[in-house]
Amino acid sequence: MFDEIFYSECLYCSTAVMYRETICEACFSEIKKVIHRCRLCGYPLNVEAEVCKNCLESKYYDKLFIPFWYTSVVKSVLKKIKFRYNIKGYRLIDELVRKNLMKMDRYDVITYVPSTFMRRFRRFVHPAEYIANILSDIYMTPCEPLLKRVRNTSYQWRLKKKERLKNVSEAFTPKKELFDLKILLVDDIITTGATLNECAKMLKGAGARKVDCYVLSKGLF
Ligand SMILES: [Zn+2]
Ligand SMILES: [Zn+2]
16 A cells, blocks of 8 residues: 555556656557658658658648657557546656657647547547647647537548548538638547548638648557
8 A cells, every 4th residue: 555655557558657657668668659751741651751642632731740650558548538537648648749849830729620529428538639738738829629520420440541531521610710820730640631631621711821730649550
């Protein structure tokens, strides 16, 4: 019982760690950072290449900032905070964001990909909103919901590429006019970029001058 005051468990493997530590060193070293990126937009690439597929097609977002691959600890913690209340999980995400900042522009407003009502209902916290609020705090930039879902979509990872595009097409609508604003759009996971692209299209349609995106992780699908 005395030990509990000074020791805690690794969020991922349950090894004992010092109190206030979220994960052990072994698990920390397993976190996979994004190394290769598209030269034009920053889309994470598995191997070194110049330009990503999105940049060859019609793309509405400007730059992407994605620090991690959706594997090991990152995958686990994003699942944990999604489906149940997890203070340690929130703290780890806070650390991952703050300790891996990328050189970003200044923005007028930070926003996030909205969750559906059903998904929101099951969760205590919407991860994209949680991450957006951390960035809002770091950069002292207001965080505001600028998009709303007009219809529910299926989870992107369940779908094939063509279905993904159809799934998100016109699923979002802007809440107001965004005269000439520079916006940072936030999400927790990116699959192909179809959702972000659709959101960016809506934000630009409402008048945004620039839409960059911060996403915590890129799935390997
Ligand atoms: Zn561990
Ligand atoms: Zn690109």
